[in-house]
Amino acid sequence: MYVKNAFLHRELDREIYMIQPIGFQNQHHLEYVCKLWKALYGLKQAPRAWYGKIAEFLTQSGYLVTSADSSLFIKTNKGKLAIVLVYVDDLVITGDDKEEILQTKENLSVRFQMKELGQLKHFLGLEIDRIQNRIFLCQQKYSKDLLKKFGMLECKPISTPTEPNIRICAHEGKSLEDATMYQQLVGSLIYLTLTRPDISYVVSVISRYMQNPKKPHLEAARRILRYVKSTIDYGLLYKRNEDCKLVGYCDADYAGDCDTRRSTTGYVFKLGSGTISWCSKRQPTVSLSTTEAEYRAAAMAAQESTWIIQLMNNLHQPVDYAVPAYCDNQSAICLAENPIFHARTKHVEVHYHFIREKVLQGEIEMRQISTDNQVADVLTKGLNANKFKMFRYQLSTIQRVGIEGEC
Template sequence: MIITGDNESEISNLRNDLSVRFDMKNLGEIGCFLGLEIEKSDQGYFVMQRAYAKSLLERFSMGDSKEKATPMEPNLKLKKDKGKPLKDARKFRQLVGSLIYLTITRPEISYSVSVVSQFMQNPRTPHLEAARRILRYVKGTLDCGLLYKRCDNFVLSGFTDADWAGDTNDRHSTSGYCFNTGSAAVSWCSKKQNIVVLSSTEAEYVAATMATQECVWLKRLIEDMFCEVDYAVQIKCDNESAIKLASNPIFHARTKHIEVRYHFVREKVLSEDVELLSVRTNDQVADIFTKALVEPKFQRFRDALDVVILIARSCYPGHT
């Protein structure tokens, strides 16, 4: 394996080696790739999709719409059979599909996009309005993106959370997690659980299992690319019962109904691959992936993900 990093000599040797086998062209420093715009600064690399977001506003006639401070109205519960069915569902599906691609650099809209994507089969007017609200939020945050700073301490860590029975259509819970390596988020997820759980503890336990699976994959990726991860990755959870359940090797009556595959997190905790730590609910960053939040809390957790605003070709944290 050839590790190039910032070694110009090794980079040059790799280019020469590849050019013998492939038709190559040196385009210099990366600036735009598949809709991703990369801006290099003294602080690090800033990644955004400003041009792509602007094209969405124009494509769906939202350029003159009123801006919103959050992508979804707090406490909004969308029903699958409430509202007038759309005459042409194709436009709704195109909008949601485009928003899914935007989550590559905008993790803070992941929950809102995951909610509206559940109504692709038979969308109705409230679902379309919810998707349009996401665009109104994007309109006011066009210059937002992820700032990956140069870090002296490269340590993988994460947050995991769940919203118990939050979906009023089928009473499934929503899992959310995010991971970083000392800077902006490198992995995140907002996903409805595929089973009905019987308590908030079980919902958090299932969410912790999903986060642990992602953690194992990230550890292997880091070890392949950079260095060995020889420490227990800290994953913060705001449910004490779920933490105790994950560290308890005794399969007692309270967990008999839980599917075996969800005890994966317990195995990884006991083998010290991961460490579940308690965090206050007010400091639970993954909360942004499980429910629609009020503006102050939403902006605080957005900043914690290092979703910042690009101003005058320099990267600065900030609010809309």
């Protein structure tokens, strides 16, 4: 549903003044300013004022804001759920309590000027397809518009987004005359990673050079576009009627950054066969060993796991088992399971030992996995085509036309 008059409900909770609008200046009192009674469209406080209004309405209707996400509201009634997700003036309403959903839609239409958009098919550039007992999430139109915007619609496709074990440095190559275009391209690619975990690593790498991009950085970004051209109809597939257990994978590329020698963390979480959360991020400090880098990656994965468990509990889908976290480094697993601090770990920041507490509490179970089967590897480094395609499939990133035939 869409709220047509969202920003007309925007009482301010503080005093705000503005200069006199052009065309309405009082010639005798040019130094005067205007005091706002309500928020103007485009004012920083306007979305916050609107959120306060819609949150108040939903709370009075019996909904509770979740502790995991302040934009997610849930109402329970005799074991059934009604869920409302708020994104500024767009509302996504779902759940298994059909009566409550109909009542909520009716109440919203009475209180605000609403426009019902029907079953969710497009949302903020995301495309949602329902085929039998599956949901397919992609950004095909967004990808096509992206290629067209940057003149790559007729480019030659390529099978991988980056070369194997690529090393991109900050000071190699000629500086770009116009950095704005590069910055716009990288920003657009970052949004594309919402449904494309397979490009998360290389997009993370090229985003480090936004301030002073060089020609090699632009070439790397264009290679991503060539890969997007060859996989324009790829997206994430979610299946129903299967064992929906939460499982995680974490990995690290030791000292992979050429400029700072920092390691790269990669983790991915799957619910059943569908990928629901992933990350590729350079670590904030230098690790002194592969074990330390992997241990830090596992700690970051543990933090994400804690949030997902909290969200699942809010959705009344309790995680009453130890979430398996697969790591390909045996030393990091031993370090996480050992409650005794050793001399070799005393330099590691305290918050990275967060994972030890979670392992001891039974919330997370560290498990060994071979490097050849470590799906999080695709989030830490460039891989050869065969290995990349295998991990891409394991991430449930498949082609739209392959849904019908279980590609």
